[in-house]
Structures are given as C-alpha cells and as structure tokens.
Amino acid sequence: MPQEPQPKRPTARRSLLFMPGDSLRKIEKATTLPADSVIMDLEDGVARSRKDAARTTVAQALTTLDFGGRERLVRINPVSTPFSRADLDATIAARPDGYVIPKVESAEDLQSVDRYLDEAERANGRPRDSLRLLAIIETARGVMNLAAIAGASPRLDALMFGAEDLAGDMGATRTRAGWEVFYARSAVAIAAAAYRLQAIDTVFIDLTDLDGLAEECRFARQMGYIGKMAIHPRQVPVINAAFSPTPEEIAQARRLVVAHDEQQAGGAGVFELDGKMIDMPMVRAAMRVLDRARAAGIE
Ligand code: COA
Ligand code: MG
Numbered sequence: 001m002p003q004e005p006q007p008k009r010p011t012a013r014r015s016l017l018f019m020p021g022d023s024l025r026k027i028e029k030a031t032t033l034p035a036d037s038v039i040m041d042l043e044d045g046v047a048r049s050r051k052d053a054a055r056t057t058v059a060q061a062l063t064t065l066d067f068g069g070r071e072r073l074v075r076i077n078p079v080s081t082p083f084s085r086a087d088l089d090a091t092i093a094a095r096p097d098g099y100v101i102p103k104v105e106s107a108e109d110l111q112s113v114d115r116y117l118d119e120a121e122r123a124n125g126r127p128r129d130s131l132r133l134l135a136i137i138e139t140a141r142g143v144m145n146l147a148a149i150a151g152a153s154p155r156l157d158a159l160m161f162g163a164e165d166l167a168g169d170m171g172a173t174r175t176r177a178g179w180e181v182f183y184a185r186s187a188v189a190i191a192a193a194a195y196r197l198q199a200i201d202t203v204f205i206d207l208t209d210l211d212g213l214a215e216e217c218r219f220a221r222q223m224g225y226i227g228k229m230a231i232h233p234r235q236v237p238v239i240n241a242a243f244s245p246t247p248e249e250i251a252q253a254r255r256l257v258v259a260h261d262e263q264q265a266g267g268a269g270v271f272e273l274d275g276k277m278i279d280m281p282m283v284r285a286a287m288r289v290l291d292r293a294r295a296a297g298i299e
Contacts, residue, residue, distance in 0.1 A: 011071065012036045012295040013158060013198055014227040014243035015236045018075070020045040021054035027061045030070070035236045036227070037071035042087045043078070043102050051083060055090035062094035073134065075100040079109045088113070092120045098132030098157070103165065105141040107152035114153040129155050134200070138162025139169045143184045150195035160229065161188040163202035176212070178219075189224040201228040210238050217242030226292060245293045253286035253293075260286075 019026035077083035192199035201220035293299035
C-alpha cells in the first residue's frame with residue numbers, strides 16, 4: 001500500500017441534487033434520497049417573484065430538517081447581481097455546509113463571497129474556512145479565467161461545469177455528443193486537477209433517458225470528473241453507480257499498488273503486469289481509484 005499518510009477523507013460528491021429553493025416538498029424529499037449533496041437553489045430554478053419566499057424556505061429547511069449525512073449547499077444568485085447579497089444574508093445564520101456560486105467569471109467573484117464568509121465565521125465563532133465553496137464555470141469568461149478562479153479561495157472545493165448556460169453564452173447549439181462544449185468540459189477538468197479540486201459535470205436534462213445519463217456519466221468519469229449534478233430523484237442512483245469504483249476496479253487498483261510496492265522494494269520502477277507496462281502514471285491512477293472508493297465509503 002502507499003507509504004504516504006492518507007490525507008483526510010475527502011467529501012464524496014458523486015451526486016449533487018438540485019431543487020428549487022421555494023419547494024419545501026422537494027427539499028424534504030431530498031433528505032430521503034441517496035444524493036451525496038443537496039443543492040437548494042435560489043438562482044435560475046426560482047422565479048424572480050419567488051426569490052424572497054425561496055430564501056425563507058431554504059433557511060427554514062436548513063434549521064428544521066435532518067439531512068442525515070448529506071451535504072447541505074445553497075446556490076446563490078451570481079455575484080454580479082443584486083440578489084446574491086440578500087441570498088447570503090437570509091441563509092448564513094441557518095448554517096449551510098457551503099455555497100454554490102454560479103456564473104463565476106473571475107477570482108474576485110469568489111473572493112467577495114470569501115470575505116463575507118470570513119466575517120460571518122468570525123462573528124459566529126465558527127472555525128475559519130469551515131464554510132465551503134463550489135464554483136460553476138458556465139460562461140465564456142469563466143472558461144478563459146479558469147486558472148485564476150481555481151486558485152482564488154482556500155474554501156474552494158470543486159469546479160462544476162455548466163454546459164447549458166455556456167452554450168447559451170457562446171451562441172452554440174447543444175448536441176447529444178457535446179462537441180460544442182468539449183473544450184470547456186476538458187478545461188474545467190484540467191484546472192480542477194491542477195489545483196487539487198473536484199471536477200463535477202453538468203446536468204443531464206432529459207429526465208427520462210437514464211441510459212443516456214449513464215453514458216454521459218461514463219464519459220465524464222473518463223475525463224476525470226468525480227461527480228455530476230442531478231435534477232431529478234431518479235438520476236441519483238445512476239450517477240452514484242457511475243462515479244463509484246466497481247469492486248473489480250478497486251481490486252485491480254489494490255493489486256497494482258501492491259505489485260508496485262514490491263517492485264520498488266526490489267529496485268524496479270517499471271514492470272509488467274498482465275502483459276501491460278506499469279509505471280508511476282498507472283500507479284497514481286490506481287491510488288485515485290482507491291481515494292474515490294474511500295470517499296464513497298466503499299473501501
Ligand atoms: N429534488 C427533490 N425532489 C424532486 C425533484 C428534485 N430535483 N424533482 C422531482 N422531485 C420529486 C417530486 O416532488 C415528486 O415527489 P412527490 O411525488 O412526493 O411530490 C417526485 O420527485 C417525482 O417528480 P416528478 O413528478 O417526476 O417531477 P416534477 O414534475 O414534480 O418536477 C422538475 C420536474 C424538472 C420541475 C423537477 O424535477 C425539478 O424541480 N428539478 C430541479 C430543477 C432545478 O433545480 N433546476 C435548477 C438547477 S439546473
Ligand atoms: Mg445555470
């Protein structure tokens with residue numbers, strides 16, 4: 001097994017289920033579903049006339065409902081809008097685990113929220129940086145500024161890729177294959193890897209096509225994504241399964257790491273296993289599989 005001490009168990013974020021913040025019924029329902037994270041939305045899932053009602057409902061849900069082990073996140077409106085400050089003001093005292101920030105376009109977009117949360121933590125005697133941030137990259141400017149955004153805040157855990165808004169911003173047409181957003185989807189995964197953040201893939205809007213969803217999950221997984229946003233209860237188990245390493249993958253990863261340790265002890269950096277050359281890149285990939293298994297609580 002790897003010699004380095006294991007880092008603290010990462011938070012599994014395989015499935016992150018959205019629901020409109022003004023729907024207490026859907027928030028209640030989410031507390032019974034196997035989603036790793038629950039994202040109560042105050043942005044585009046809520047009509048303008050319902051923003052205030054949604055803020056109240058989300059604060060009430062956070063203070064009264066038992067979410068079990070699920071992460072409790074609030075998606076605020078974009079920092080560039082006058083709504084975002086009111087979103088934070090209305091929900092901060094209800095103690096969410098973190099905030100999802102949409103349409104992030106610059107480091108400053110995250111840093112302004114970061115300062116607000118610093119202040120809130122100080123005022124409430126909460127540990128510094130305990131409130132976490134997840135940034136959605138879903139505009140052309142966000143893609144251009146990925147490196148600055150990824151390094152903007154010690155609170156930042158994840159970059160989330162938003163294909164629908166990005167296509168709108170680019171004047172592109174969404175297709176099933178997704179080539180129109182391929183560059184951005186890849187850029188988000190690379191920026192996340194470079195800054196040791198989690199990469200979380202875009203929503204799949206066809207609520208009835210679970211095979212298509214599974215296929216898109218596999219594609220995202222192959223690109224380095226560790227989870228995907230969900231918009232309907234029936235998507236959650238499909239996403240969880242796709243982003244959990246299988247028992248075979250875990251066994252194979254363990255075998256490879258053990259073989260590597262033995263070979264290293266014997267002085268060999270590169271060796272052959274099952275007819276394939278194995279060296280450090282494959283070993284690191286195997287360790288990532290084991291990390292994901294641990295995060296999902298299956299190892
Ligand atoms: N979270 C929690 N529960 C949900 C849910 C969600 N995202 N979507 C549906 N449900 C619940 C419904 O309330 C219903 O439960 P009930 O029978 O106890 O009332 C059950 O799951 C079945 O729902 P269904 O009738 O198939 O869907 P719907 O017509 O009620 O809702 C949507 C369809 C698309 C409006 C709904 O899935 C939704 O609101 N999705 C999230 C949208 C969102 O947040 N968008 C912004 C981020 S991209
Ligand atoms: Mg959006």
